[in-house]
Amino acid sequence: MTTPRLVATDLDGTLVRSDGSVSDYTREVLLELDRRDVPVVFVTGRPLRWAAEVFEHVGSHGLAIVSNGALVWDVARERVDLERPIEPALGIEVCRAIRAAVPGTSYAVEGLDGIGLEPGYLERFPMPEGSRRAPVEELLDRPALKLLARHEELDAEEFWDLAEVATEGRLVITWSSTTALLEISAPDVTKASTLSLLCERLGISADEVVAFGDMPNDLPMLTWAGTSYAMADAHRTVTEIADHVAPGHDEDGVARVLAGVFGL
Missing domain, CATH: 3.30.1240.10 (Hypothetical Protein, Haloacid Dehalogenase-like Hydrolase; Chain: A; domain 2)
Incomplete structure (x- = not known):
């Protein structure tokens, strides 16, 4: 596996624990990737008001994809980067x-x-x-x-x-x-299609992305990314299509996989 240039992760059931928290261990892993200039993009079905609860962990690159790809939010500048609405x-x-x-x-x-x-x-x-x-x-x-x-x-x-x-x-x-x-x-709006637009702008190919998810709304993103992980407690349809299975979200599965992939 080539070392990824970008990490895309779902939040609920994936990065965030059952109690709604982000553990200290996960926080440290995300900070270290940010220091290494590896963007960690939160790609969530949450609306902006709920996604904002974890924006402090986005890192200096400062972008998050919310509402299943309908919105790219510039966290650092607190403004819309891209909007893909339903007419x-x-x-x-x-x-x-x-x-x-x-x-x-x-x-x-x-x-x-x-x-x-x-x-x-x-x-x-x-x-x-x-x-x-x-x-x-x-x-x-x-x-x-x-x-x-x-x-x-x-x-x-x-x-x-x-x-x-x-x-x-x-x-x-x-x-x-x-x-x-x-x-x-909206038509053609998924986590994958918006992540693809963002990566194209950053000069990053699908093969250079590692993605994590647990539910059917993650399926397009996991299929698109070069390397995909289903969480151990993911929906069966997600486990069936993912390349690998990560430990569960209450066991810091995303962070533990990333620590291994990046040799942290």
Whole structure:
């Protein structure tokens, strides 16, 4: 294995422990890679407001890919580097198609300014104070970084399959939750496609990237990267396609692999 020039890692279930922390050991490994001028790019499904909780560990290169590739955020300058949103008309069209095929679907809309939720959308985590509540047609009054579709009766994979058929490839659908929560992105927007754009700008090829992940929304990135690791407790579809398996996220698996790869 050629020594990578860039590390791409998912956060939840991958780099971040179950209690939401980044261990001291992992922090030291990331700092050492930064000293060696090896960018560690966080590539997460988290919206900006949640990803910001771990931005202190991004390092001096200062870029993070959030919302499954919809946004590249310049951490150092606290501003948008690249935005790849869903256009409102297309978003509304697809939301209506999914709801017609799967009655009981409810939606939330993520944007740079926060999240809006339909009245029937049952959130699992505290939402920002003042978040809008309205039908999705009203929430989509501007381009959106990501749509969230939730169903309270189906399991995640069944919901995904039905929504994929209804969407007919017009938007990208994936999931990273243990509940029936789908994450919907603009056409061709995945963790992989945005990471590819970023690496092209940096003059880094896919073969020079090592990537880590644990859930189906990581599949495009792990397939694209020259070297890929599934976490020990990853979803079966991730373990099946990854080149290697890393120790679990509560065992600092990403950091331990990187320490070996870079001879730390």
